[in-house]
Amino acid sequence: MGTALITGASAGLGLEFAWQLATAKHDVVLVARDTERLERLASQLRAAAGVHAEVLTADLTDPADLERVAERLRDQTRPVGLLVNNAGLSLHQRFVGGDLDREEMALDLMVRSVMVLSHAAAQAMVERGRGAILNVASVAALFTSGTYSAHKAWVRTFTEGLAVDLRGTGVTATVLCPGLVHTEFHDRAGIDKSVLPDIAWLNPDDVVAAALADVRRGAVISTPSLRYRLASGVVRLLPRTAVRAFASYRKPVPDDAASAAGMGSLAPDADR
Template identity: 80%
Template structure:
């Protein structure tokens, strides 16, 4: 893999990707909005693993910043051999209750940015004849639960299509669709998940380890844990009316948890 780039690297799954890749002796390019957190993480990774950790501060909902990151992916100096498109956000309000500006920012971050960075990485990697792209989706992609589900469904279908196009190039594309993971994501979004049973939760280290193992094997769809593999299988077989009912219940749960809170969204970077 050589050098790995991780977006949303300062928290959540991105932070775990950074640590696991660094301890496996891969140099890393850390991308997120917060320079201070990134520089602290870079110093920790270098001290603990002896790798080079490059900091690239960027707001991935800003097109100019996205282009700077894309240029780094196109560079032949310390070329990136693995791109982890992980940055994302969770909006707490229903589509018609929230600000359209927030929805547009979410779309930029979780759809357009994934497309732009995947294109830049694939272009550079195919020229060299090796590399891997890992795009983080969600089992929510199989549901009808707001624009988050829609964005993650796009990521899944896009990555599958990209994998087909990259066949026989030496470059692979994998989409990760985890379930609920113990990270900062829900806390930073202000979403109360205490009603969810512990069995529904996965640990970030196990999710990331499974994802990286699947990348090494060239797996296209990575779903960590047998229970979420089973849940994904059931969701694909359910009639769409049942899927919509599940999405409606999930939306009501999220809306109920939003009462009395001031925070509207949470970034994974």
């Protein structure tokens, strides 16, 4: 894989990606908004793993910052062999009556930035004849939990289409579709994790290890854990009326619990 560029690298799954890739002796480019946290992480990775860790502070909802990250991916003098599009956020609101500015920010972060960075990485990687793109979606892509589900459904379908485009180029595209993962994301979003049983939760190290193994073997869809693969298979077989009924059934529940039940706000992939 060579050098890996990870968005949302300062916390959550992004942090785990950084550690696992660095300990596997891959240099890393760490992208997030919090310079202090990135610099601290970079120092730790250099000391513990002996790799080169580059800090690239950027707000991916800002077009100028996004373009700086895209330019880093296009730089053939410092090639990036793996792009991990991991940054995300929890809106923690319903669409109707919600703040439209926040909706647009989420769309820019979880859809537009994935498209722009994937385009930049794919172009550079195809020229070299090797590379991999890993886009983090969610099992929420199969549900109807507001715009978060819509964003992750786009990422899933986009990555599948990208994998088709890249066939025969030496470059692969994988979409990671985890379920609920134990990270600080939920604490930051003010979500009560006790509303779901322990069996619903995955460990971030297991999720990341499974994702990287799937990238190495060229899998297009990566769904860590047997229970979530089975659950995803069941949801795909259900009539969409049943999936929508599940979303309707949870509406009277308070926001925190409702989000947890539908997995709409429980994104395991954020640096926020």
